[in-house]
Structures are given as structure tokens and as C-alpha cells.
Amino acid sequence: MHKVSIKPQWTISDAEGQNLSHRLLELLSDVQEHGSLSGSCKITGGSYRHAWNLIRQGEAQLGMPLLNMERGKGSTLTPLAEKLVWAGHRISARLTPTLETLASELEGELSKVMAADKDVLKVHASHGFAIEKLIETLVVNGYNVERKYVGSQESVASLFAGNCELAGFHVPQGEFEEIAFQHYAKWLNPKNSRIIHVASRRQGIMVAPGNPLEIYSIADLAKPGVRFINRQPSSGTYFLLECFLKKAKITPEQINGFNQSEFTHAAIAAYVASGMADAGLGVETPSRRFKLDFVPLATEQYFLLCNKENMQSPHLKSVLKVLNDKIFQKTVNDLPGYSAEKCGRVETLQEAFPKSFQSNKSQ
Numbered sequence: 001m002h003k004v005s006i007k008p009q010w011t012i013s014d015a016e017g018q019n020l021s022h023r024l025l026e027l028l029s030d031v032q033e034h035g036s037l038s039g040s041c042k043i044t045g046g047s048y049r050h051a052w053n054l055i056r057q058g059e060a061q062l063g064m065p066l067l068n069m070e071r072g073k074g075s076t077l078t079p080l081a082e083k084l085v086w087a088g089h090r091i092s093a094r095l096t097p098t099l100e101t102l103a104s105e106l107e108g109e110l111s112k113v114m115a116a117d118k119d120v121l122k123v124h125a126s127h128g129f130a131i132e133k134l135i136e137t138l139v140v141n142g143y144n145v146e147r148k149y150v151g152s153q154e155s156v157a158s159l160f161a162g163n164c165e166l167a168g169f170h171v172p173q174g175e176f177e178e179i180a181f182q183h184y185a186k187w188l189n190p191k192n193s194r195i196i197h198v199a200s201r202r203q204g205i206m207v208a209p210g211n212p213l214e215i216y217s218i219a220d221l222a223k224p225g226v227r228f229i230n231r232q233p234s235s236g237t238y239f240l241l242e243c244f245l246k247k248a249k250i251t252p253e254q255i256n257g258f259n260q261s262e263f264t265h266a267a268i269a270a271y272v273a274s275g276m277a278d279a280g281l282g283v284e285t286p287s288r289r290f291k292l293d294f295v296p297l298a299t300e301q302y303f304l305l306c307n308k309e310n311m312q313s314p315h316l317k318s319v320l321k322v323l324n325d326k327i328f329q330k331t332v333n334d335l336p337g338y339s340a341e342k343c344g345r346v347e348t349l350q351e352a353f354p355k356s357f358q359s360n361k362s363q
Contacts (some may be wrong), residue, residue: 198300268281
């Protein structure tokens with residue numbers, strides 16, 4: 001299959017219609033990551049003189065400085081430059097999964113026209129870092145994967161409708177597990193559905209470094225002045241938040257920002273890191289990447305759902321081969337907040353959710 005790549009790219013135009021250099025925006029991001037302009041140039045191999053010319057050109061276009069220069073401390077970003085960098089992070093975090101989905105769909109359409117490989121594994125999944133690694137590994141190993149990142153609810157509904165072979169969704173462990181199982185139950189078939197374990201991961205509240213507003217629980221999201229950023233309503237994370245709110249007897253109206261949403265965990269982290277929100281619910285991995293503090297609230301299992309009759313298909317065998325590979329499992333374990341302890345295990349619904357089945361029998 002021919003590979004389609006779509007990358008998010010943005011810029012700003014001045015009053016005369018001249019665009020800021022895309023390389024300038026990348027350079028500012030490098031400075032933030034490496035701590036100084038000289039440090040960035042050393043690591044990326046770029047010319048310090050050329051970098052300074054880009055900075056000066058950008059400052060002239062914007063009419064404001066982009067770097068603070070302190071003797072003995074090197075260069076740091078000005079507030080404007082920081083906003084430009086975080087804008088780039090937000091754009092990438094929000095759009096990358098959507099663009100990957102579109103690219104995958106285009107690959108499939110091109111393959112039909114070009115009479116190329118027709119043997120394609122269709123995966124509809126809630127976006128997460130372990131499933132992202134799985135798909136990347138399958139593609140690198142030569143398998144044709146058509147991915148579509150959707151919410152957990154949309155994912156299992158898609159498999160039920162026959163629109164994919166694998167559906168990725170996540171379920172909280174502990175007190176909310178039975179409620180979550182019932183949330184997905186109408187799209188599950190006890191006789192035919194099979195559960196493939198991918199990973200467990202921690203969900204929690206992402207907050208600014210040092211947690212200045214002292215946000216330690218769901219109840220703290222209702223504090224006056226706290227700005228929250230939510231996930232989209234079809235996501236498993238949104239459902240988890242609803243469970244926590246109901247337990248704490250807090251209404252959505254008490255949360256400032258409840259109806260404002262992003263589509264990925266990374267987008268939530270970028271939103272908080274940019275200072276546009278004080279807190280957001282998500283997994284730990286992007287929180288660490290964006291140097292945020294993380295308040296753990298729950299552990300959940302990320303599963304792949306499939307039908308029993310497909311278990312012996314070449315597609316499913318290739319997926320299980322990757323999931324049971326020690327190198328892949330190490331990759332998952334290296335993700336902050338993730339564990340590959342059960343990675344690759346196949347179970348029936350009753351084996352995966354014994355408490356839910358016991359509750360149904362007792363009713």
C-alpha cells in the first residue's frame with residue numbers, strides 16, 4: 001500500500017501579507033525544549049548565525065521581541081514566543097490523530113483505484129499511546145492498517161455495525177467498571193465478542209507545575225476561578241468524568257469549561273500547558289511530556305474488541321504476534337503511567353468482566 005502523510009503546518013501573516021517563517025516557529029520550539037538558542041543549535045546542528053537572523057526577522061515582522069537575553073544565562077523565550085510555541089503544540093496535538101485517520105482513509109481509496117493491496121486491517125479506536133505504538137509497529141512490519149481514531153463508544157458501535165475488525169476502547173477498573181461495562185453492553189455479544197488486552201494506564205488530572213491552585217480531586221474542579229478543559233462526549237474519558245461527578249454530587253454546570261472539549265489526551269495537556277486552562281482529565285503520558293503535574297485518579301484497561309470468528313484470521317494473528325512481543329511490551333511499559341502486564345491476553349467478556357456478569361446473574 002502506498003503511504004499517505006499529512007502534517008499540520010501553520011504560520012502568521014503580518015499586515016503586508018508576509019508569512020512568518022515556518023522554520024522560525026520550529027526554532028522557537030527547539031529553544032523551549034533545549035533551554036537556549038545556542039543549545040538548540042548544538043543539538044540540531046543548525047547555524048547559530050542563521051538562527052539569529054530568523055529571530056531578528058520574526059521580531060521585525062511581529063514588532064515584539066521573541067528572546068530574552070541574560071548575561072551568563074543564555075536566551076529564553078518571551079511571553080509572545082511561548083504563546084507561539086504552545087499554539088504549535090496545540091495544533092499538532094489536536095490535528096495529528098485526525099490527519100492520521102484521513103491519511104489512512106486516503107490510502108485505502110488510492111489502493112482501490114490502483115488495484116493495490118486489498119488485504120487491509122480496519123481498526124477503529126479511541127486514541128491512546130499504546131494503540132498508536134501498536135499501529136506504528138504493524139505498519140513498520142509491512143501490514144496494511146486502515147485506522148480511524150474515534151471515541152470509545154463510537155469504536156465499539158463501529159465493530160457491532162461491521163465497519164471494522166478491531167475496536168479500541170477503555171474501561172476503568174474498580175468502582176466504575178460495572179457501570180462502564182453497561183455503558184458499552186448493547187454493542188457487546190457474550191457469545192461472539194472477544195477481548196484482547198493491550199495495556200493498563202493511569203487517568204488523572206493534569207495541572208500546571210507545582211499545582212498552584214491546589215487541585216487534588218474532582219471536587220476541586222468546581223472551585224471558583226478554576227478553568228477546565230474536557231474531552232469530547234463520545235470519549236471514555238468524558239464518561240469517566242461523569243462517573244466521578246455523580247459520585248461527588250457535582251453537576252456539570254459547576255465546572256467552568258465542562259462543555260469545552262479537545263479530542264486527544266495530548267491536546268488536553270497542551271491546552272493546560274499553554275495556560276488556557278488550569279486542569280484537564282487525561283492519561284499520564286502527555287502530562288509528563290508537557291512537564292505538567294499529574295494527580296492520579298483511576299486505573300483503566302485499554303482493550304481491543306473483536307469477533308470470535310476472526311480470531312484465526314491473518315490480521316488478528318499479526319496483531320497478537322506484536323502484542324505478545326517482548327520488545328513491544330517494553331515500549332508500552334516505558335510510557336509514563338502505562339503497564340503491559342496483560343498485553344496480548346485474549347478473553348471472553350465473562351473472563352474480562354467477571355463482576356459485571358455476577359451482578360447480572362444476581363438481579
